[in-house]
Amino acid sequence: MFETIEKEILASQKETKKILIIGLGQIGYSNAEYMTKLGLHVEGLDINKEAIHRALQHNVIQKEATNFYGYDYYIICISTHNPENMFMPFLEGIYSIVKRISKEGKTGALVGIDSTITRGTSKKLESILGHRLHVVHVPHRFYIHEKETHGVNQPRVVGGCRPCCTEAAFGFYQKMLKIPLQTVNSVEIAEMTKIVENSYRFMEIAFAEELKIICDRTNIDFEGLRQAVNSKWNINVLEAKEGIGGHCLPKDSQMLLNISNEILPYSIIETAKKIDSNYRLHKNPKLEIQ
Ligand SMILES: NC(=O)c1ccc[n+]([C@@H]2O[C@H](COP(=O)([O-])OP(=O)(O)OC[C@H]3O[C@@H](n4cnc5c(N)ncnc54)[C@H](O)[C@@H]3O)[C@@H](O)[C@H]2O)c1
Numbered sequence: 001m002f003e004t005i006e007k008e009i010l011a012s013q014k015e016t017k018k019i020l021i022i023g024l025g026q027i028g029y030s031n032a033e034y035m036t037k038l039g040l041h042v043e044g045l046d047i048n049k050e051a052i053h054r055a056l057q058h059n060v061i062q063k064e065a066t067n068f069y070g071y072d073y074y075i076i077c078i079s080t081h082n083p084e085n086m087f088m089p090f091l092e093g094i095y096s097i098v099k100r101i102s103k104e105g106k107t108g109a110l111v112g113i114d115s116t117i118t119r120g121t122s123k124k125l126e127s128i129l130g131h132r133l134h135v136v137h138v139p140h141r142f143y144i145h146e147k148e149t150h151g152v153n154q155p156r157v158v159g160g161c162r163p164c165c166t167e168a169a170f171g172f173y174q175k176m177l178k179i180p181l182q183t184v185n186s187v188e189i190a191e192m193t194k195i196v197e198n199s200y201r202f203m204e205i206a207f208a209e210e211l212k213i214i215c216d217r218t219n220i221d222f223e224g225l226r227q228a229v230n231s232k233w234n235i236n237v238l239e240a241k242e243g244i245g246g247h248c249l250p251k252d253s254q255m256l257l258n259i260s261n262e263i264l265p266y267s268i269i270e271t272a273k274k275i276d277s278n279y280r281l282h283k284n285p286k287l288e289i290q
Contacts, residue, residue, distance in 0.1 A: 017176075018043065018069040021061065022097055023078030024051040027114055027140050031077055033060040034152040035289035043071070059218050068104035073172055074133070075112045079247065081180065087250035089258070091121060091197055098125045105133050110168045113137045116248070118255040122187040126161040134165035137187055139194035145267075155180045159190025198252035199269055204238050205249075206272035209279035216282070243280035250276075 017040070021032045024046040032055055035042045044061035055061045068074065075240045076097060082090040094115060101111060111120060111133050117254050126135040141149035158173065158181045160166030160233045166183055181203075184190050217220035226237050246251055253269050260267040280287055 001200045015157075017041065017072040018070060019073045019075060020045060020065050020068065022046075022076050023073065023115070024048075024055045024061070025077065025079060027142055028075075028077030028143060029055055029060060030142060030147070031075060031114065033058070036060050036179065037061075040176070041121050068101050070106055071109060072106065073110050073112065074113055075107060077114045077175070080117060081117045081247045081251045086247045087254060089118060089251050090254050091117060094121070094125070095128070098128050101133065105129070107132050108134075110134045110136065110165075110172055112169065112172065114140045115251055116198075117191055118195060119188050119191045119259055120163055122159070122191060126165075127186055128142050131162070134168040135161045135187075136165050138168040138169060138181070139190060141197075153177070153179050155182060157190050157193045159184045159187035159193075161187050166227045168241055184239040192256075195252045195255045198249050199256045202244055202276075203268065203272045204251040205240070205244050206275045206279075208238040208240040209243070210275045211237065211281060213282050238280065243283065244276045 019035055019040055019042045020255070021028045021035075021042060021044045024032065024044045028044070029051070029066070032042050032044055036059065039229070043065045044052060044055050044057075045065040050279050052061075052064050056064065065071075067218075070247050078093050078097065080089060080091055080094065087223065093119065094113070111125070111157075113125070113136065116139060117137065117155050122135055122137045129135060129253070130264065136158055138156055140152075140155055141150060141156060141212065142152065154194070156173070156179055158166060158170055170181060170247065174181045187264060212222045212290040214220070222240065227237050229237055250273075251266060257267055257269045260269060
């Protein structure tokens with residue numbers, strides 16, 4: 001009986017609720033595509049007209065938004081790296097969007113931050129909004145090469161600024177979008193989760209890179225060594241490829257390094273970054289490292 005009523009409520013929400021995806025790059029586009037396939041009303045906003053054009057052309061959004069009035073869900077998916085240096089964090093875009101939402105956004109609506117942010121960001125955004133809207137961080141774990149298994153719908157962590165925010169996130173991400181959520185005790189844990197995940201990965205790769213340099217300089221077959229050590233049950237040394245690029249791992253580990261630098265005299269992440277720079281020079285001695 002209750003299940004039927006709940007299903008009916010969800011169905012009516014699907015028809016009436018409006019979602020705004022802000023940032024239609026890899027994450028935003030995939031989110032919009034997923035939500036549209038579920039039959040939801042999705043609109044989009046991006047500073048890049050090509051991103052809007054692509055989303056409209058492929059029917060993943062219904063229309064381009066020109067302002068922030070009248071939406072029930074504001075899902076922030078914009079890039080958080082410095083446009084001049086993609087290895088460095090840059091959160092100004094998120095702050096300026098939220099300042100606009102604070103003026104135009106619908107009271108009681110949900111602001112979901114899917115973009116990667118650093119510790120303390122969500123609470124600052126909540127204070128800009130004066131808690132007129134709910135604020136949650138639901139870091140994305142999207143992996144383009146495994147979109148089916150590790151795309152939009154995969155287990156994700158959620159942290160709300162307040163319990164009512166977390167509740168609102170459950171209504172949207174879990175009930176409406178069917179994304180399995182793991183609640184954490186504070187929004188700061190959610191913020192740290194993403195940057196720790198990516199820093200961990202960064203260090204694992206840097207370790208493999210260090211071994212590769214050692215092997216190359218001491219005439220040892222790296223692949224042979226890797227296979228040998230990985231035959232032990234609890235070891236998994238990764239491959240060493242082209243160096244750690246892209247706009248996620250370097251920038252996210254930099255977010256954690258910035259936090260670490262305020263507390264500790266030295267950091268394992270800093271060393272990992274130096275090893276990665278050395279490795280890229282080792283691979284390509286003509287390279288100019290940023
Ligand atoms: N791509 C991934 O695999 C992945 C996985 C997990 C988390 N993330 C995080 O998600 C966020 C987005 O990543 P992405 O890969 O989709 O980036 P992207 O560069 O593909 O897309 C970002 C989009 O945001 C738009 N944008 C930037 N500033 C804006 C602003 N002020 N207003 C409106 N639009 C703006 C850009 O024009 C672009 O279209 C980042 O924080 C990233 O770290 C990405």
